[in-house]
Amino acid sequence: MPLDMIIGAQWGDEGKGRVTDLLAAQTDIVARFSGGDNAGHTVTVQGDIFKLHLIPSGIIHSSVTCIIGNGVVLNPAVLLREMAALAERGIDVSPNRLKISRNTHLITPAHIALDKAKEARRGNEAIGTTLRGIGPAYTDKTSRVGLRAELFANPEELADQIQAHIAEKNEVLTKIYGAEPLDADAVAADFAQFAQQLRDHLVDGPVYLDKALRNGRSVLAEGAQGTFLDLDHGTYPFVTSSAPTSGGVLVGLGVGPGMVGRILGVAKAFTSRVGGGPFPAELDGEMAERLRGSGDKPWDEYGTTTGRPRRVGWLDLVMLRHAARINGLTELFMTKLDILSGLNEIKVCNAYQLDGQTIDFYPSDIPSLSRCQPVYDTLPGWQEDIMTTRQLADLPQNAQNYIQFIADETGVPVTAVSVGPGRDQVIHL
Ligand code: GDP
Ligand code: IMO
Numbered sequence: 001m002p003l004d005m006i007i008g009a010q011w012g013d014e015g016k017g018r019v020t021d022l023l024a025a026q027t028d029i030v031a032r033f034s035g036g037d038n039a040g041h042t043v044t045v046q047g048d049i050f051k052l053h054l055i056p057s058g059i060i061h062s063s064v065t066c067i068i069g070n071g072v073v074l075n076p077a078v079l080l081r082e083m084a085a086l087a088e089r090g091i092d093v094s095p096n097r098l099k100i101s102r103n104t105h106l107i108t109p110a111h112i113a114l115d116k117a118k119e120a121r122r123g124n125e126a127i128g129t130t131l132r133g134i135g136p137a138y139t140d141k142t143s144r145v146g147l148r149a150e151l152f153a154n155p156e157e158l159a160d161q162i163q164a165h166i167a168e169k170n171e172v173l174t175k176i177y178g179a180e181p182l183d184a185d186a187v188a189a190d191f192a193q194f195a196q197q198l199r200d201h202l203v204d205g206p207v208y209l210d211k212a213l214r215n216g217r218s219v220l221a222e223g224a225q226g227t228f229l230d231l232d233h234g235t236y237p238f239v240t241s242s243a244p245t246s247g248g249v250l251v252g253l254g255v256g257p258g259m260v261g262r263i264l265g266v267a268k269a270f271t272s273r274v275g276g277g278p279f280p281a282e283l284d285g286e287m288a289e290r291l292r293g294s295g296d297k298p299w300d301e302y303g304t305t306t307g308r309p310r311r312v313g314w315l316d317l318v319m320l321r322h323a324a325r326i327n328g329l330t331e332l333f334m335t336k337l338d339i340l341s342g343l344n345e346i347k348v349c350n351a352y353q354l355d356g357q358t359i360d361f362y363p364s365d366i367p368s369l370s371r372c373q374p375v376y377d378t379l380p381g382w383q384e385d386i387m388t389t390r391q392l393a394d395l396p397q398n399a400q401n402y403i404q405f406i407a408d409e410t411g412v413p414v415t416a417v418s419v420g421p422g423r424d425q426v427i428h429l
């Protein structure tokens, strides 16, 4: 069976969690391959809202096995809290159902303290990170000094490595950032507890997944973040420290490209971004407030992880074409079409004006991107509430035209649109 992928095609929060939940119904294994608890994935099941940060969204389906892959950075304290919250709601999070790849890197309190200190030091140039320790944990991984989940099976080695890690980070925290040092003994004691509770979840990720795929089981890779937060392909340095793109799936799970099936890009019917960095089609004023919502509805544009109001703008097809290119998207799933109901006209950014020239591609350098002005096409809107619509033919003609326009301009078929957060609020095309 193939490895299918769900990839954020914008700046995150496209609705990957809800799409994963939908596809998980026909999947055996759901895997996270990148990021950590910077992710916030919302799944709504018959009015019940689940907010997942580290555990794959497939966990809500009792028939699905979940795995946290090697590309993830894992904060064990957050994972255990998330497991406890799910268990309280009757969801089985035993080692049978939730596995952790042995070579997954760990986030410690020192990584979080460093993330905070570095962001504070950046002042006006702050990235606007989620302060979850993501960047410092990936920095340790690439510097080859990271701590891996395999240590959960070796308490003595874990204690030694935590002591050395905290001692080294305390030097940086106190001498470079003037921050408070951490108590190495306390951190070591906490991690000894975490190890006891999590060691039975450890597996050899690539071997486990290879065997599953060869035995005919299906695997779904659940993206976190989005294409334009990718360390290489995003709006560097206003990005995260991992590869949320399709290439990241292969590295982050240890599965070969021959196994890949569908590469499904998830995009909102407009654009949102949380944190700093360029955003060519960004809106402010009344239309921004209209798209963001006032915060009274669960799906309004406020961060699942940090609660920050998200920046919003019209749909940017220059970005979607770039996402299609980089990820090799085979299809698009468009979410939140319902939010556009009631507008007389809808704008779509289809090119940029850069230094007097019109370009239809996404410049990879920030200085150019920051000078890009959006060039809009204007499409007629629709007034009808579409949240109860379930068939393409029942959508207002202008909504159908909007979907077709996106497919035509990106060259990627739109295979589904969602018109509300609920499991059933989906139109398959
Ligand atoms: P993720 O990080 O990509 O999983 O997305 P988030 O969960 O952070 O943000 C998406 C938000 O939009 C969540 O509150 C979802 O419940 C909500 N949502 C997803 N699809 C739809 C949709 O079609 N319509 C509406 N109104 N809300 C949606
Ligand atoms: P999901 O999976 C939206 C953003 C942060 C910041 C930048 C770097 O829910 O789509 P980090 O803490 O990763 O070092 O922050 O990346 N960011 C996200 N934005 N959705 C996410 O995840 C994000 N994860 C990180 O806001 O701008």
Ligand code: MG
Residues within 6 Å of the ligand: 012, 013, 014, 039, 040, 041, 042, 304
């Ligand atoms: Mg999110």
